[in-house]
Amino acid sequence: MPRITRRWQVRALLALVALVAVGGGAGEAASQEKYPSRPIDFICTWGTGGGADAMARQIGSLAQPLLGVALPVSNVPGASGNTGLAQILGGKSDGYTVATYIQDTLMTIPMGLARHKVDDLEWITRTQVADSFLFVKSDGPFKTIQELFAHAKANPGKLRVGTTGFGSVDDVTVRYLEKRGYKMITVPYPKPGERYAATLGGHAEVLYEQAGDVLQYLKAGQLRPLLIFAEKRHPAFAEVPTSKELGIDITLPQFRGIVARKGTPPERIQALAGAFRKAMETPQWKKFAEEWYFAPDSYLGHDRFGRWVASEVDTLERLVKEFGLRK
Numbered sequence: 001m002p003r004i005t006r007r008w009q010v011r012a013l014l015a016l017v018a019l020v021a022v023g024g025g026a027g028e029a030a031s032q033e034k035y036p037s038r039p040i041d042f043i044c045t046w047g048t049g050g051g052a053d054a055m056a057r058q059i060g061s062l063a064q065p066l067l068g069v070a071l072p073v074s075n076v077p078g079a080s081g082n083t084g085l086a087q088i089l090g091g092k093s094d095g096y097t098v099a100t101y102i103q104d105t106l107m108t109i110p111m112g113l114a115r116h117k118v119d120d121l122e123w124i125t126r127t128q129v130a131d132s133f134l135f136v137k138s139d140g141p142f143k144t145i146q147e148l149f150a151h152a153k154a155n156p157g158k159l160r161v162g163t164t165g166f167g168s169v170d171d172v173t174v175r176y177l178e179k180r181g182y183k184m185i186t187v188p189y190p191k192p193g194e195r196y197a198a199t200l201g202g203h204a205e206v207l208y209e210q211a212g213d214v215l216q217y218l219k220a221g222q223l224r225p226l227l228i229f230a231e232k233r234h235p236a237f238a239e240v241p242t243s244k245e246l247g248i249d250i251t252l253p254q255f256r257g258i259v260a261r262k263g264t265p266p267e268r269i270q271a272l273a274g275a276f277r278k279a280m281e282t283p284q285w286k287k288f289a290e291e292w293y294f295a296p297d298s299y300l301g302h303d304r305f306g307r308w309v310a311s312e313v314d315t316l317e318r319l320v321k322e323f324g325l326r327k
Helices: 006-031 051-067 079-089 103-107 145-154 169-179 192-200 211-219 266-280 283-291 302-323
Strands: 041-044 073-075 097-102 121-130 132-137 160-163 185-188 206-210 223-229 254-261
Touching: 041 051, 041 079, 051 073, 051 097, 051 121, 051 211, 051 254, 051 266, 051 283, 079 097, 079 103, 079 254, 097 103, 097 121, 103 169, 103 254, 103 302, 121 266, 121 302, 132 145, 132 169, 132 192, 145 223, 160 169, 160 192, 169 185, 169 206, 169 302, 192 206, 192 211, 206 211, 211 223, 254 266, 266 283, 266 302
Parallel strands: 041 073, 041 097, 160 185, 160 206
Antiparallel strands: 097 254, 121 254, 132 206, 132 223
16 A cells, blocks of 8 residues: 655645635635626516516516616416426526516415425515406496306306416405305416406306406406405496405405525625616506506515515415315
8 A cells, every 4th residue: 555655645735725725716706796697587477468477577677777687587387376486496596587476376375285485485576466356248147246146146156267276366265255155166277368268258257357467358348347355446446346345354465576596695685676676666667557556555675575475374374264265
């Protein structure tokens, strides 16, 4: 066996020190890497043509010049938003992938259908909050919510409601109405275009949706709002009664926001949050928010968004237990 001399030991030690020094320098260089230096993938966890898709494309285009890189949007629908979210959870925490996150996906946590927890994500920005409605075809048989509920009570399980998916707030609301004596059937359509086409084509008699998402059909006179799930009537739909007026104790407004994987460096989260905040201050975003009927207090920054989401989960879990929705 060759003998290891003291000279060789010293050389080996010096080589090790040099290697550590180089490695440390590389790590420091990485930590000081300009961010962002390449495009940021923006995953829309729902199909094209709906509210989450419109939000992602609108705020993405406004944030691009602020960040100095492109934010290409790709749609990955399915499982009430959980399919697209899996790409975030299975990816790197480097700030180069963000995703939409909406109330329907959050509802899958207390329903026991999600594979993630609130703490698995960085909650960057809440971009919008909007009330939900029940819509029917304008040339259909139902002119008022009373007519619709009377038919549902007389024909339990016959009316179909187009929704985003099982376990979503849409589905929870349909199940709640069943407990009030209005049994209708949830029909999931994760792609918004299919959901709207199903209602207009008579494959679903009722549509659960936010008004901004179906604005083109409202302007064309193809859809009629019958009920808004809210405490107060909306000024733009003053003739539409609220759920509270009818003694229906459920509102569940839809929120949408932007998330990244937990562990993303704080300075990168701050860079993203700052760009999205500035984007929401532009005239283009304010016009978009007005046209889509967003609540005036929709914005929540990174410092408050996560805590608000955690409290929202607590509220949803209470509803799930109270209504006996989780088997």
